[in-house]
Amino acid sequence: MAVEYATFGLTPAMRAGGVLADGDHQVHRDFLDFVVDGRPLLFRLCDLDAVSPLASDVPPAIFTAQVRSLLLETDAPLPGGRYVIYGCPECEDLACGAVTAVILRDGDDFVWRDFAWQTGEHADLERDGYHGIGPYRFPGAEYRTALAALLDGTAHTTRRVLLIGARVALLARLAAALRTIGVGADITEDAGAVPADELRAYGAFAFGDAVPDEERAAVRRAFADAGVDAAEVDGLAPIVPLLVAQIEHALGSGPAGRHRLTRLTATGTAADVEVTSPCRVRLTAYRLDRLHRTRAREVFDGVLEPGGHRLPLDAGAVKGEAYLVARAPGSVLVTAVRRGTPG
Template identity: 75%
Template sequence: MSAEYATFGLAPAMRAGGVLANGDYQAHRDFVDFIVDGRPLLYQLSDLDAVSPLASDVPPAIFTAQVRSLLLEADAPLEGGRYVIYGCPECEDLGCGAVTAAIERHGDDYVWRDFAWQTDEHADLERNGYHGIGPFLFHGEEYRAALGSLLTGTAGERRRVLLIGARAAVLAKLAAALRIIGIGAETAQDATDISADELRTYGAVAFGRAVTEQERAAVRQSFEHAGVDVAYVEGLAPIVPLLVAQIENALDRSPQEQRRLTRLVAADGEAGVEVTSTCRVQLTAYRLDRLYRTHMYEVFDGVLEAGRHRLALDAKATKGESFIVARTSGGVLVEAMVR
């Protein structure tokens, strides 16, 4: 085996859920990603819509078993000493396809090698191997410390969203949409009667446009008194898919420097997008007409190379009060169109 040492780390990551343009729902998944030589390994493989086995919504016993498996404290689940590195975010079935690799000890160290796309028990390295990726040789102490920290941490903790607003119908639809994609959500007019212990279960608070600044300040004060640091979302418009996208962005705990979608600007009928690696980007425009009816347009869906891009948008999609949602498999950004 010929391999140079690579650094190994872990970082929070997200598979962005949402209400898609065709009306389908995409599941939200929080997981822990593998950071190899300072970059998410997922981005080094290809533009995959996938999550690692270290997902926050798996039962604690299974999560612990996954960690111990990667530490080689249990037999490999696949033939040839192979382990699932990334799998389907919707069902985690091997039949949907998964990135696998052989993991083995090399003295006191660990090696990940022979990465492949696998859909059954046998990996065809010649046909489906990720040639040029790996092998990666990790220092044993660093590798064990990173994975071992998950056994004593709160990697499996789920976060909820508190929805504050005056329009009960919109809040109910928003809460239902969030729950469908896997995000817990409750509605309230304020946070006065919510206990400190319950406030600590929330990761974000979303305010409707009708909530006054005084009411928002009172909610923030309740969270401050409970010692809770949450993200606050200022709802741009009573459009459920748009609000879901805003909340998804607020819940993203991945380090800023390791995100794939890093910038969105919407102005003068154009969208400015920046990505850090080649990936598929989808742009959706939402607008309200004079009767406050919602109109939705798919304005771009394609693969962009790393860098900054300017994309012209259909004038019909961006007239009046309009908003742009940029989406990759791992993140969402939202901006109001500026004129």
């Protein structure tokens, strides 16, 4: 089989959850993406909202079964030697659509080929094939090493955030919203009283707006003393969907090259957005009115090509103290709207 070699690896990725402007929500999913020749494979699939089978929130036995399946230690789950590479982030139903591929051995090597979008038992390569993707030949030792390392259970983690502050009503609403999208959340007024073993369960911690500086410093020390490299979130405003987006961003932090959204700034007239691959981007503006009610408006929804883009904003949507949330598959960014003209 005359296929050039490609490198194979794995990288942490996420499908950002969130409370959307229309009141709906999408579930947060942490998973491992496949890295082919140094680039996440999912980025080659334009505007696809999907996760790999290597998700952190599936039971350990199922996670292990998925790894062994990719190692070809079990029979293919679909006819024709096809395996699910990416599936629906909300459920496991093939009817929602999945990216599948044939995985086979060629000598000591592993080959992925015939990528397709599949919604039933059989794939139609002529109609639904990804003709510009693959085939890929992976050196057997590199491929097996990357996947076998997952079988010790260290990759199976859960995302949790510790909320710190005295405004219990707001934090309770925030915790409920996070749990709705699949992110664990706990509330405390004193993180110093939380045992070190429990602090290690958190990927991020967030402060309420009334937490004084000395208490914030004590929380940082507590996490540092516990040896926890947790992301710190300083809430921009008491707007639950905005705070959810900030926490989602913190939980998904990592190299910029592994995210589709890499930059977001905004003024009262325009937003500057940068993306690394073709993808659908949604921009939502949030603000508090004079009665401290949350106002939300979707200001952009479209597919952007790689590079920087300047998108005009409706002045009414971002008047006063306003914030902008950008969402793309696997990425979320938040920014305060600055007054003035774009740079």
